[in-house]
Amino acid sequence: MNKNLKLFLIYLKIGAFTFGGGFAMIPLIEREIVETNEWMEPEEFRDSLAVCQSVPGAIAVNNAVFIGYRINGVLGAIAAAFGVVIPSFLIIMTIASVFTQIKNIKMIDPIFNGIRAAVVALILTAGLKLFTKGIFNIFIIVLTFIGIAYFELNPIIVIIMSVAFGILKNRKEEQ
């Protein structure tokens, strides 16, 4: 089978069946890329994850681009990215097209309100899971939180500021 088509189909499957974010799908991708197709060595695959997690973007899409590019250049990257995005693209578009009608049914308001309350719990849980100790970390966490939640600063500015603080801290420790 054509490499681009194969990449597209592998990532289509991954895009269609991975719920709960990028990390959940890593074992699935590893099996397809490393074991089934032997396109990459296991170490190489693991190293690629470091890149995918360190740069902006969704991990799933970054991974598709990385692997696709490694295996078949820009065309491979496009084929894999297209595959991984298509399922959620179609599903969300379908939901969006009926969303307004559903929302206008007054009877289901309580269900929506219940779900919205649950979303708070889900986000809070994700935040607390990543919580790290140490004075510097807590300083940055508090600063970021207040900056966005209270002063309504642009998150981009807050991110750049935090990175600058981190660099200052590392330089100071070197001295």
Add this chain to the structure above:
Amino acid sequence: MIILDLFLSFFKIGSFSFGGGYCMLPLIQNEIITKNSWITAETFIDIIATSQMTPGPIAVNSATFVGYELAGVLGSAVNTFGVILVPAVIVMILSKYVDKFKNSKILEDIFTGLRPALVGLILASAFSVGKTAIFNIQTLGIALVIFLIINKFKTHPILAIAFSGVLGAVIL
């Protein structure tokens, strides 16, 4: 022009969406609610819930959803392209330098401040979603119950969301 505005907004979101998932919520919120009032705070939370129940990254899901609401299929396509463009280019460039990248000092420098900042971003997002979603004692109760069951019993998020809908129908 709405299509161009949408593209630029999601281009910006994509360029700074470090950490994936919930980390990018404040960014998305800033662009599509605070700056442009394209959707309401409630709809934004509904998108987050939908993203939890459907496959795919939250950035792509919200890009598709907002694009469709404002400019139909073309809006969805333009937004999705916008949100993945910068990360894709960066990944392709860096894929050639993986070995250097792995243990680089620059990376360590960036992540010293970025890692805790991402926690702050998520918590700020929980706070802002909470301001909209928790408006009486019942909704506070639902949030607490769900928080408890996902942390204590490791309930799957999809199941937890379904349960919160049932709770809402019963007590709200």
